[in-house]
Amino acid sequence: HTHTHEMSSYVNKMMLAPMVRVGTLPARLLALRYGADFVYGEEIVDYKIARCRRIVNPVLNTIDFVTPEGLVVFRTCAEEKEHVIFQVGTANPDRAVEVLKLVEKDVFGFDVNMGCPKKFSIKGGMGAALLSNLDLSKDIMKALVDAATIPVTMKMRLLATKEKTEAFMRAMEGTGVAAIGLHGRQRHQRPREPPNVEMMADVAKCVDVPVIANGGSTDISSYEDAQKWKDKTGCSSIMLARCAQSNLSVFRKEGLLSCREVAKEYLKLCIQYDNRHANTKFCLLKLMSSRDPLSEIVNRAVEPIELARAFGLEDYFLGHIAAQGELAKKYNFKVSKTDDQIDEAKGTPLEQLLLQKEEGNNVVEVEGDEEGGKEKSHDGDEREKNADGEPDKKKAKVLQNLVFKDIEYKASYFRKQQLMPRDYLERYATLCKKDEPTFETHQHAPSRKFFSICSYDGVKYSHAESIANKRQSLQAAALVALMHLSLIEYEGSKKGVVFKILDDRIKL
Numbered sequence: 001h002t003h004t005h006e007m008s009s010y011v012n013k014m015m016l017a018p019m020v021r022v023g024t025l026p027a028r029l030l031a032l033r034y035g036a037d038f039v040y041g042e043e044i045v046d047y048k049i050a051r052c053r054r055i056v057n058p059v060l061n062t063i064d065f066v067t068p069e070g071l072v073v074f075r076t077c078a079e080e081k082e083h084v085i086f087q088v089g090t091a092n093p094d095r096a097v098e099v100l101k102l103v104e105k106d107v108f109g110f111d112v113n114m115g116c117p118k119k120f121s122i123k124g125g126m127g128a129a130l131l132s133n134l135d136l137s138k139d140i141m142k143a144l145v146d147a148a149t150i151p152v153t154m155k156m157r158l159l160a161t162k163e164k165t166e167a168f169m170r171a172m173e174g175t176g177v178a179a180i181g182l183h184g185r186q187r188h189q190r191p192r193e194p195p196n197v198e199m200m201a202d203v204a205k206c207v208d209v210p211v212i213a214n215g216g217s218t219d220i221s222s223y224e225d226a227q228k229w230k231d232k233t234g235c236s237s238i239m240l241a242r243c244a245q246s247n248l249s250v251f252r253k254e255g256l257l258s259c260r261e262v263a264k265e266y267l268k269l270c271i272q273y274d275n276r277h278a279n280t281k282f283c284l285l286k287l288m289s290s291r292d293p294l295s296e297i298v299n300r301a302v303e304p305i306e307l308a309r310a311f312g313l314e315d316y317f318l319g320h321i322a323a324q325g326e327l328a329k330k331y332n333f334k335v336s337k338t339d340d341q342i343d344e345a346k347g348t349p350l351e352q353l354l355l356q357k358e359e360g361n362n363v364v365e366v367e368g369d370e371e372g373g374k375e376k377s378h379d380g381d382e383r384e385k386n387a388d389g390e391p392d393k394k395k396a397k398v399l400q401n402l403v404f405k406d407i408e409y410k411a412s413y414f415r416k417q418q419l420m421p422r423d424y425l426e427r428y429a430t431l432c433k434k435d436e437p438t439f440e441t442h443q444h445a446p447s448r449k450f451f452s453i454c455s456y457d458g459v460k461y462s463h464a465e466s467i468a469n470k471r472q473s474l475q476a477a478a479l480v481a482l483m484h485l486s487l488i489e490y491e492g493s494k495k496g497v498v499f500k501i502l503d504d505r506i507k508l
Helices: 004-008 027-032 044-050 093-106 121-122 129-131 134-147 161-175 197-204 223-233 242-246 259-272 277-287 293-300 304-312 313-330 348-358 411-415 421-431 471-484
Strands: 014-015 038-042 055-059 062-066 071-076 084-089 109-114 153-159 177-187 210-215 237-240 361-364 373-374 383-384 402-405 438-443 449-457 457-464 490-492 496-501
Touching: 014 027, 027 038, 027 129, 027 259, 027 277, 038 313, 044 084, 044 093, 055 093, 055 304, 084 093, 093 109, 093 134, 109 129, 109 134, 121 129, 129 134, 134 153, 134 161, 153 161, 153 197, 153 210, 153 237, 161 177, 161 197, 177 197, 197 210, 210 223, 223 237, 237 242, 242 277, 259 304, 259 313, 277 293, 277 304, 293 361, 304 313, 383 402, 402 471, 411 471, 411 496, 421 449, 421 471, 438 471, 449 471, 457 471, 471 490
Parallel strands: 014 038, 014 237, 038 084, 084 109, 109 153, 153 177, 177 210, 210 237, 402 457
Antiparallel strands: 055 062, 062 071, 361 438, 373 383, 438 449, 449 457, 490 496
16 A cells, blocks of 8 residues: 555665764765765664654754753754655564654654664664564554555565565565665675675565665765666665765765865764764764875864864854854754764663663662672672662663663773773863763673763763673773774774774873
8 A cells, every 4th residue: 555656756766875873964965965865864763762852943943853861863954854764773563653753744754774783773673683573574564654644664684585585575565665675685794795686686576666775885986886786786776875974975976076075065064053073073084085184183173163174164163153152042042962873773772671670670770980899689699789888779760862882892901901991081081171981880680790881071871782890891881982982993802802092192
């Protein structure tokens, strides 16, 4: 029962794919101005967006979806109204419909992520986990299609065989979706592995709804490349991720613009729409060539005006700040900060865990980062004590607005270094004349393991996996903050550690 006009909207189109941290309003608008037909927002988890209020922002002329704590999780505007597709991470039909109803007046389409292979998604039963739960996937899509007044789509990956992929796609078509996004890799495959173009071309024929090809960035660096790759896959349309993240002008029929020119246009939109500094800096570094001497200045920029100055936009920046200040006074309106996330969707398993436990049990909250002792509880379990030596029996609070990353913290590596992650973060705070970071720890009672949260400059940071050692948990949270602020590059694995300081000012 998909309407033909909804399906035709997705034929022969070029789209900006959903990308966490990249797909915020400035990048979406720039992609549209360069020629993209549709732009996907970054995946946002249903728990997070469902808590938001829809607020008309007269200062920026935007519609903001704002958490109770005052962070903007999704911001959109009239320019993209007929082109923006909201993507949700969900494993629950009712919550999915609740989110749809919250946003559908302000977006063109609504998409469900069934392709994200990250741990946080899989553990929550979202993303690629839905590919092995056909009944739930059908329930979610059917509920959305029945409730929606806008086109509903889903984005998936290839399954293990052509037959399994086709069966899943046909089932999705049967729910009434307007299109199917298809990433040319399986759940376990990484971006450096080539997509299976042959299988994509085979399965694209099995449904009548448009299929949108994704996953070809390694072969695409121009508009022409994108069209050729789309034709190879036999799909109706194409969505671009990493190649657009490197140069948003990939959507231009007239050809690519220089990285610096694109970065400058992007920064102007960030200034216009009050994009968060850390997010702006992150995306600029993705858009710029590492050989461009300006990228080093961007990397070192502590304040937004430093970025503006680097691109010769200081007057533009000051003009916008002044105009926004005047409008804020006129309308008596406080502009909320935009949320920023690192490599993950806006919503976390920790949030969900604590949300569930709030009603009753299993999480012991350990306040602050004082080194408490341990005490045997009456049932023989060890229980964390607070700094006063009293067992801490507080219920866990729900933690929202949490930036988190799935990292493997290698304590043995850091023990050999002169400074620990917390030391680097404290040095940076001093340098920026900000308050020192604060820490709190939550213990998951059944496993006795710890999550730590580092709060710095109005943002909370945590690691995705619980850690057995409390001190290491605190350092891991600080490490996430350092990575998020683009101060260090870090990767820990069985093979060892990659650790690089990106901002020399925090070195000893």
